[in-house]
Amino acid sequence: MIILGIDPGLANTGFGVVSKTRNRKSKTQNRLKCLGYGLIKTNPSLSPAERLKKINNELNKLIKKYQPKVLAVENVYFFKNLKTVIPVSQAKGVILFTAAKKKIPVYEFTPLQVKMVITGFGRAEKKQIQRMIKVLLNLKEVPEPDDAADALGIAVCCAYRVRGD
Numbered sequence: 001m002i003i004l005g006i007d008p009g010l011a012n013t014g015f016g017v018v019s020k021t022r023n024r025k026s027k028t029q030n031r032l033k034c035l036g037y038g039l040i041k042t043n044p045s046l047s048p049a050e051r052l053k054k055i056n057n058e059l060n061k062l063i064k065k066y067q068p069k070v071l072a073v074e075n076v077y078f079f080k081n082l083k084t085v086i087p088v089s090q091a092k093g094v095i096l097f098t099a100a101k102k103k104i105p106v107y108e109f110t111p112l113q114v115k116m117v118i119t120g121f122g123r124a125e126k127k128q129i130q131r132m133i134k135v136l137l138n139l140k141e142v143p144e145p146d147d148a149a150d151a152l153g154i155a156v157c158c159a160y161r162v163r164g165d
Contacts, residue, residue: 015040
């Protein structure tokens with residue numbers, strides 16, 4: 001199963017793509033592999049509508065390239081910065097709409113859920129999570145930038161929480 005993880009944002013939308021395969025030796029253990037990660041960046045000089053259009057277009061390209069079976073997105077219900085709540089919500093809306101048009105099921109996970117699945121500790125710090133993602137996905141380096149690492153974490157969380165092959 002291929003999972004596309006998304007960390008929504010208007011300026012930077014992080015994405016991470018993970019494949020989950022069943023280990024042939026152990027039917028209960030899954031094998032995870034990172035297929036790719038990065039950012040969808042939008043230019044602040046563009047209108048909000050043009051920025052959302054770019055997110056849609058780039059997300060469509062990622063879906064075409066990786067053919068994910070599911071999409072996992074961060075569900076943020078608490079914002080420290082009220083200025084970001086509306087743009088992030090707009091970006092998330094475009095992401096959900098794009099997935100719905102492609103008939104891709106969407107799973108939402110809170111940051112607490114992601115931290116619990118990856119580290120076993122709901123108050124884990126970002127660096128701890130990134131190091132665990134490196135280990136879980138057998139990466140050579142800690143994934144960067146933060147938005148892309150967060151998206152990989154969301155995809156890994158989905159891989160562990162959602163059944164499917």
